[in-house]
Amino acid sequence: MSAMRAQAADTVCELFEDDPSVAVVLAEISVDRFAPAFRHDPRRAVNVGIMEQTMVGVAAGFAMEGFHPVVHTITPFVAERALEQLKLDFGNQELGGLVITVGASYDYGTDGTTHHSPGDVQALLTIPAARVLVPGHADEVDALVRAVYDGDRLTYLRTQERGNARARQVEFGQLLVERRGSRGTVIAVGPMLDRVLEAADGLDVTVLYATTLAPFDAATLRAELAGAHVITVEPTWQGTLTATVSQALEGIPVGLASIGVPRQVLRDYGSADEHDRALRLDAAGIGAQLRRLLA
């Protein structure tokens, strides 16, 4: 079990025991990990079976009655399969709820395309006012879950197997300044940070660290802008954040580029590290792409 996934469950179970307005709705995945909640109050901890649409709908029903629901499963089966339930039952009804996923973007590398989900963030960004979080360390998962779980909007938080070696003092809605330079601005999303720092070694660039993608911290980006290039490095489809960044920089002439998962069917197997190497998203691949873009 990944550290972020385990932390998400532990934090939610603690909140569940402390706050009687928290409800947990699962679809068979991680039921064992949420056992403390089921033991504490089975009336508001429910495993619906392998029913992702119904998992989201039931959670929205809890939200209609004032509960703060948390749902959780493997990334594509909620972010894509149940997208309409997220869009309508939560988004359109303006209800709060927290979706925590496991296994993005290709952590289930050996399972193939069906279990991959580099499109999850882009899908969630189509829902007006939805909040999208991509932490890079288990401690950041804890901090962000506590900050958002009782909010009044749909919040999506994706966890990945491999994160950064060290947690940052992340705050919901804020970009962090990791280092400053003058030739360009690199925005590292969640688990990409360590790789970006290694890749940018010797490059005169500012590195910003993003764990909240929506709402996006446009003010910090505008204040910290360095040079004429803004490059996002994303664990999701290449260009997932481009529209967001473009809007944040309205009126400022910069060149935008994105390093991310190439938009192709991922038909290979192997570990997530092997996928990274093949897709040029390991430190070496990111470094080569950065140097080309900044040349």
Next chain:
Amino acid sequence: MEVDMSSVTLDRDEVVRLAALATGDEKHDASSYSTLDALLVLYGRVLRHEPSNPGWAGRDRFILSKGHGPAAFYAVLAWRGYFPESWMSGFVRAGGRLGGHPDRLLVPGVEASTGSLGHGLPLAIGVALSLRAQGGDEDPRRVFVLTGDAELNEGSNWEAIMLAPQLGLGNLTLLVIDNASSSIRLRPIEHKLAAFGWDAVSVDGRDHEQLHDALSRPGAAPTAVVAVVEETG
């Protein structure tokens, strides 16, 4: 204040008049709405509710899952005083509140925003679980959800149909308006529901006594009422 249901006269003609205000239909067309009699009985005889206080915590919940053709629903809400009759003429117009599918943020008395088929029953299960989590098994509040027979083509309904009896939701009632509009042959629907553990019956969807009796049944399992009305062309 809570409605004393024994004092309410089921004024079908008045609801038909109000529905016709919305749609511009002739009254005999409005009279044929498939949901009209079931909604009349629910809002006049079955639901515990307070039209002057739509958010009353003690109310029974009603979710119109089949958000299509909501004129009869709006007419019943107007009849009970949830909003003024003058709103009816703004039906589906720009700037109006009464849309082609109901929006909980725009219309007092609308519990859930619906329109895309197959969303209401999962929502209703979540609401029923919430009421039980708050008030325990003795909580008197009930949850009603209305679907159409064709709406039951959507697979998400069958997820929820499998789930509700497993959860022992005796506070949940599924009302299926069956006007044989499903291209997939589902009749008898009550047999399929019973196979998954619902306490399911079929009634004449125009007969107010049958509707009242079926909708008023308490149950240990979730209950289902299939209200059969004439086929629509």
